[in-house]
Amino acid sequence: MATDIKHITHAVEAAAVLGLLPARPRLLALGEPTHGEDMLLDLRNELFRQLVEQEGYRTIAIESDCMTGLLVDDYVTSGTGTLDEVMERGFSHGWGASAANRELVRWMREFNVRARAAGRPASERLRFAGVDGPLEITAAASPRQALTALHDYLSAEVDADLLPCTRATLDRLLGADDRWTEPAAMTDPARSVGQSAEAGQLRLLADDLVALLDAQRPHLLTATSRDDWDRARLYGRTATGLLRYHRWMADTSPARMTRLVGVRDQMMADNLLAVAARGPALVHAHNSHLQRRESTMRMWEGSVVWWSAGALVNARLGAEYAFVATALGTIRHQGVDTPPPDTLEGLLYELPEDHCVIDAPRLATALGTTPPAPRVSPWFGYAPLDPGHLTAIDGIVFVKDVPRHRGSPSHG
Template structure:
């Protein structure tokens, strides 16, 4: 992912394939009455999924081969826009509960640094929230300790630290009540020693609809495989 020269996304063959895919995915729009009449709802949804996935992946691989400074931001943006398209397609079928990383579902603009360069893009959640308005709700996940990964008791001046001091093991937190309790306090941003844990950003709390807090996360236990005998 870090070496554009290794990507085949802008070869002549890849460009031709993008044109062919673009023409192909236009067919469902042009032939909707005939195709809907000849398909089950599930088959129709699956065809649209395949179409947007094909064009999205070809677009992504084209940016993989790009050498401009905007390459990483465009890659992240394409990835989240593909997720957003799938979420919107799912929402068209009815209410849905989706589990993903906070960064994928948050309303706030996403950001990171690659080397010395800041990178910003809109997450899938931000895109879907803009489309659905009040039809979209986001509960952020916050974790207290993951001791087997070196993530110990959170500092008391962080969001996780304040929630960790509560007596129960898990909570669904009303952010309005939390904001009221923190009216005179500015929580510190937590820093995790483990790359697999992204602490809750205090600046994003106000744009959530709630927080799902788990006090201590233990090591996962994989059940034994069933006996073949």
């Protein structure tokens, strides 16, 4: 089989990836089947450099907190803070410990410094975006930061009589932040404040603040910068999304976890669409967040099925969204050894290259009507590629062997 598919393999290069697509996408999504492996992030960094230097891409968006990501964007665009500070405070899920992420941020800042010295316009600078909500798999942030930032933006530019409430009202309804961040709430809905009377009032006020932001758009785009407006929109999306997430944390129905993971990916999708509005971007997240098909995951409450951010964005952007999945052969330091020969990864493992790009639709055609057997991972942190998804994938980056990493997070 390896001989049969050699003609549809290419080097892992931007030109080869874009060559698989009918047109240059607005969002080029590169998925990974596991987190915490710097080798995969090194490949992502190199692909982004080529997209920037050869194809005019200017933004990278990753699976990290959209609010803290603003600190990274400030650093790479304006030099605000230091590299150490943004690596410590600008990433969620432990991503700031990654040597590859540090190298990405350093390179982006240096690129922008050189661009400014050369007199290139601000539109040519590189931008960074976190597209995940302020969420972990076991917790969610207080909506305070996003909600009060939105209120502050509006109160500085809009007649006070138009505001639905004062800042003091928000503070009173929010209460102490540890009410919202209670760790036990993920497994015990009764510990969540998401369906309290105060939370219900905050949801209505957040909705009114976002509606006011939209109603005042002509004025605000004149009175403030486009970046300030975009951030206010981010604050609004995040505040309403977090309040909705907390509402479902307090739910006791069988659909609770489906609702939670669905809200998270809806927040990611909304952030990705905002990134797409700025111009072509490379997106990097787990395959399950970026795929066009429904995502599935087994959690402590059973199997969960939901529409991923990629599926939601694809439904809006169509051909302007492209999805390239990453598949792996081995991660021996995690107990993932040579894949069985009858699996998709086993077939790809026979290829001579250490890593390559494969035309996924043509691979599906070459495999015919009998797909390979699904691979079963002995380690929960790695999700093999579903052979049934091949026709919904534009390309596959295959990495034969993943060496022990240099020190990265293990977020799932």
